[in-house]
Amino acid sequence: MKSIKENNNNTKNKRAMDLKLLSISSVIILLVIVIAANILFDKLLGGPLTFDFSATHKNSISKKTEEFIDTIPDGTSIRIVGLFDLPASLEHDPLEYIAPLLEAYDNYAGDKIKVEYINPSKYPSIIKELDPSGSYDLKSGYYVVKNGEKIAIVDPYDCFSYDSSYDYAVPTAVLAEYTFSNTINNLLSEKVKHAYFVSGLQEDPGYEMKSILTALGCESKSINVSGDFTIPDDCDILFLNGINADIPESVMLKLDEYIAKGGKVIVSVNYYSNTSEKYENLNKSLAKVNLYIEDCLIEENDPSYVLSADYYESYVDITDEFKGFTDKDQLHSGFPRSIRVCDAPLDYVSTYPVLTTSDKAKAVNVEGGFLQYMNEGKYNIGMYATYDDGNANPEVFVFGTNNLTADSYISGYGYSDQNVLFIRGCVRRMLSIAPEESLDIPSYPVDSHAIDKDRATSTSITVTALIFIAIIPLALIICATVVYNRRKHL
Amino acid sequence: MTAIFKREFLSFFRNPVGYVVIALFSFISGVYFVNMLMNISVDISLEIISLRSFFIIIVPIVTMGLFSEDRKKGTEVLYYTNPITMFDVVAGKFLAAMSLIFVMFINVFIHMIVTKAFGGVVGAGDFGAAIVFFFLAALFVAIGCFASALTDSQIISALLCFLFILVIQMLSTFASFLNSSVSSVLILMNVDSEKANAFGSGLADVISWLDPFVKTQRFRFGVFGVAPLFFCLSMAVFFLYLTFRMLEKKRWSQR
Amino acid sequence: MIEINNLVKHYGTKKAVNDISFTVNDGEVLGFLGPNGAGKTTTMNIITGYLSSTSGTVKVNGHDILEEPELAKKDIGYLPEQPPLYNDMTVIEFLNFMCDLKKVRKADRKPMLSEIMDMVKISSVSDRLIGNLSKGYKQRVGIAQALIGDPKILILDEPTVGLDPGQVIEIRKLVKSLSKNHSIVISSHILSEIQAVCDRVVILNHGKVAAIDTIPDLSRRLSGTSKFLLTVRGDGDDIVSKIKMLTSIQDVSIRRSEGEYYEIEILVSNSAKTDPREAIFFALAKAGYPMLEFRSLDPTLEEIFLSITG
Structure with a gap:
């Protein structure tokens, strides 16, 4: 009986229940549709239906880059990882010129290029994932471009050129697309880099250095000075790593040839293991790039530089030109020789000090156990040389210490040591792709919102201010009162 | 629909409300504009973005009376008993409020012209910001309509609308707060820190996916996307539909 | 329609x-x-x-x-x-x-x-x-x-x-x-x-x-119990009895009295074929009681409901 009554009641309420059901279900269905449609829109059409109308097209990649991306073979997958959280708002952030552009890479390249942002302070494992060997000094704030095993680092601040005529750097042009396209191009280049170690000169075995080079995407081989010494054509970088004997004349000729063609050479020697060697042949070659290895030991006399009691283990300063390679300003040197500009330098060669001692260093010559004090002053422990003209572009680093490249040092201090970071920087600099292979992508000026100063006189601004801040609002308020009063009494 | 639109739009100008809101907007936008002029660098898109933060005040003022007043004064009977649909009513009132916002925005168009006259740049980014302004306004006005249909008190409806907009403006902040707090709680519970961070930021991503400000931020740089606009518009439609349902509910509700 | x-x-x-x-x-x-x-x-x-x-x-x-x-x-x-x-x-x-x-x-x-x-x-x-x-x-x-x-x-x-x-x-x-x-x-x-x-x-x-x-x-339907109100000067009880004697009168009661003045309510049965008002007039005239007011009472809404629902 009771159930019949309830049933009756229910049928009577059917219309209201139906309407309620319709109402609630339609709202839910609409919500689901809206969310689903938005997700679809986001994922499928978000890319194609995005248009760059900005005057400088700063948010889209140029035709050149598109063509370049088209040449990237299918199946390639390049990761561009920003080692930071992309800020929700890009206003007043240099990333304004970079993040939307990278999105355009991602959109255009499909699976070939993937852009992501991962903050290493939250996901420390990303560093290991990107750089398993720890060859790079990955830090938050950088972009990392990774293709297979090879990686490259892009600092967002490198994406601009600056006007340094002010006290602070004023960005003037945006190079973001140039930087990224070329970085990707470099990573993709099929050409494997080759490093050759000259052997047979009582040199350091260079095991550690070779493994560092492998991590930098560079194969290492040895070439012996004996017999038929030739420097192969595919040699990208030549190491004379901790040699204790001078090079034979045949090698000297080949070396001259190699440097003249634009070769890259890293030479390291010291005074510790062979005090008598004068490297006459090597110095003849180095004279082609205005460098000279002195036959003396540098003694550091500034207590703040000295590392141990014997004055020969000391700090050396990195010169300004090369400071970007590491965080620190100083490296370790041990039993260094001094490197100087040779006598009668060639005028088309530029040399730069790389590592320098304090002002109080002294050069010491050991001849038959006799110490002869030479003049006190600042000595170069490392120097860099290159040609001024752009054609052949040889680069030569000469270090008067083995602490940068020798196994004994590296195995003792590890791959994170400043010296290792520094030598990596030198190698990276030398291994960068030659200019003719880079993509020619123009930069464009940073957005300017400046108005014409001649027209923006104080009078015109005052008048404008008066109109917009006072007259228009006041006129509207007067309108309001007039309308209110008139209508009130209707 | 035109009938409702006409009445609602004109009623803003029959009362002082419309003039006062426009005066307020003119003043605020004028201050921003003149300030930029004095710095000899005028970025209209920045002005528009700054003006967006006043939605939280302007939208509630504009929408608070749209439906609640009718309910209170009994004039809603007219909408139910005349040969028009509730859709017409909702659409008409929504468009009236949007038109008022458009009228306010004329200020910014004038600023653009003045900028040009001063030899400044008015580019795609500025128009992008303007487009975003209107789509965001549409979303917020739709929310205001819904808030107004919930109650017969103008004050409560304005407060509700204010809260809604506040929540939306805070979404990103809320998301990052949630991100860090959830991950730290999970880490305290001995969850692997990377997993905890992944969970936290996943949660934050879901929430910030809903943030219309983040979605539309590229417009200011000249990147026009259809998807973000579709998001604002579809959400506005959703809230208008909710409004419509609230009004329809009045008919069949048995309370 | x-x-x-x-x-x-x-x-x-x-x-x-x-x-x-x-x-x-x-x-x-x-x-x-x-x-x-x-x-x-x-x-x-x-x-x-x-x-x-x-x-x-x-x-x-x-x-x-x-x-x-x-x-x-x-x-x-x-x-x-x-x-x-x-x-x-x-x-x-x-x-x-x-x-x-x-x-x-x-x-x-x-x-x-x-x-x-x-x-x-x-x-x-x-x-x-x-x-x-x-x-x-x-x-x-x-x-x-x-x-x-x-x-x-x-x-x-x-x-x-x-x-x-x-x-x-x-x-x-x-x-x-x-x-x-x-x-x-x-x-x-x-x-x-x-x-x-x-x-x-x-x-x-x-x-x-x-x-x-x-x-x-x-x-x-309402007039099944139609009502009249009468104001008469004279002896109340006598008036009531005089009216009661008439045909088709259901009930007569004194509503109010003030000295010699009486307000009398008359309930008339619906079965009456003739209008009882004439008879009432003549009966009172004959008895020498002057009639000061004679009107039919509109039924109140309550009465309608009572009559319809009750």
Whole structure:
């Protein structure tokens, strides 16, 4: 009986229940549709239906880059990882010129290029994932471009050129697309880099250095000075790593040839293991790039530089030109020789000090156990040389210490040591792709919102201010009162 | 629909409300504009973005009376008993409020012209910001309509609308707060820190996916996307539909 | 024509309208009578489409109010109990807005508005703000609003409530004149008002139809217990006994006395074929009791309900 009554009641309420059901279900269905449609829109059409109308097209990649991306073979997958959280708002952030552009890479390249942002302070494992060997000094704030095993680092601040005529750097042009396209191009280049170690000169075995080079995407081989010494054509970088004997004349000729063609050479020697060697042949070659290895030991006399009691283990300063390679300003040197500009330098060669001692260093010559004090002053422990003209572009680093490249040092201090970071920087600099292979992508000026100063006189601004801040609002308020009063009494 | 639109739009100008809101907007936008002029660098898109933060005040003022007043004064009977649909009513009132916002925005168009006259740049980014302004306004006005249909008190409806907009403006902040707090709680519970961070930021991503400000931020740089606009518009439609349902509910509700 | 079938409206567990069925014919004035809370307003709200019924149907000229609301609503002009007026508009602005709502063609507007304003006598206030008008004028603007679009059916919910007597008479006159061209449903809790203008009456009580009848039929049914009030000077008890002796008198009682003056209430049985009033007059005249007042008592609403429901 009771159930019949309830049933009756229910049928009577059917219309209201139906309407309620319709109402609630339609709202839910609409919500689901809206969310689903938005997700679809986001994922499928978000890319194609995005248009760059900005005057400088700063948010889209140029035709050149598109063509370049088209040449990237299918199946390639390049990761561009920003080692930071992309800020929700890009206003007043240099990333304004970079993040939307990278999105355009991602959109255009499909699976070939993937852009992501991962903050290493939250996901420390990303560093290991990107750089398993720890060859790079990955830090938050950088972009990392990774293709297979090879990686490259892009600092967002490198994406601009600056006007340094002010006290602070004023960005003037945006190079973001140039930087990224070329970085990707470099990573993709099929050409494997080759490093050759000259052997047979009582040199350091260079095991550690070779493994560092492998991590930098560079194969290492040895070439012996004996017999038929030739420097192969595919040699990208030549190491004379901790040699204790001078090079034979045949090698000297080949070396001259190699440097003249634009070769890259890293030479390291010291005074510790062979005090008598004068490297006459090597110095003849180095004279082609205005460098000279002195036959003396540098003694550091500034207590703040000295590392141990014997004055020969000391700090050396990195010169300004090369400071970007590491965080620190100083490296370790041990039993260094001094490197100087040779006598009668060639005028088309530029040399730069790389590592320098304090002002109080002294050069010491050991001849038959006799110490002869030479003049006190600042000595170069490392120097860099290159040609001024752009054609052949040889680069030569000469270090008067083995602490940068020798196994004994590296195995003792590890791959994170400043010296290792520094030598990596030198190698990276030398291994960068030659200019003719880079993509020619123009930069464009940073957005300017400046108005014409001649027209923006104080009078015109005052008048404008008066109109917009006072007259228009006041006129509207007067309108309001007039309308209110008139209508009130209707 | 035109009938409702006409009445609602004109009623803003029959009362002082419309003039006062426009005066307020003119003043605020004028201050921003003149300030930029004095710095000899005028970025209209920045002005528009700054003006967006006043939605939280302007939208509630504009929408608070749209439906609640009718309910209170009994004039809603007219909408139910005349040969028009509730859709017409909702659409008409929504468009009236949007038109008022458009009228306010004329200020910014004038600023653009003045900028040009001063030899400044008015580019795609500025128009992008303007487009975003209107789509965001549409979303917020739709929310205001819904808030107004919930109650017969103008004050409560304005407060509700204010809260809604506040929540939306805070979404990103809320998301990052949630991100860090959830991950730290999970880490305290001995969850692997990377997993905890992944969970936290996943949660934050879901929430910030809903943030219309983040979605539309590229417009200011000249990147026009259809998807973000579709998001604002579809959400506005959703809230208008909710409004419509609230009004329809009045008919069949048995309370 | 409005056909109402088995209309039910629940509010929570309460049934505001419980199974009402009746028909409003073309050209007729139908009165809706009932005490407050009887379901008059709810029924009207359902007919006009303001509310949806829990069950049952309303058809306006063949169009179901739920299924073809626009067509149905086109034929209805509604004046709710609280006239739906925008206080911030002038009369003419408001009526123009109503023309928009009812989709009156632009060309027809001016003549229609001036005709309506003349009819309800609001031409003189057409440019005044509605919020500044008196209650009577507001009611008239409410009626004018209902008349726009020339609907065939007018539904007026308590159109005279809260008005002063002069205004009540004006409104009644207006309704009478409107009844020539419209079907009208008018609700009231005042019987005399309904009697004055209606052809037929629906009496509602507790959400149910207590009676549907034409005015003459209703009064006939009511006159089954018709009542007279008499003021006579003389001896009360004697007067009562004298009247009681007459035929077809059911009951006689003294309602009030003041010295020699007696107010006497007479209940007359309906079976009487002749009017008992003559006999009463002559009987009292013969007895020498001067009659100072003799009138029939209108039945009160309560009495109607008592008689119909009790």
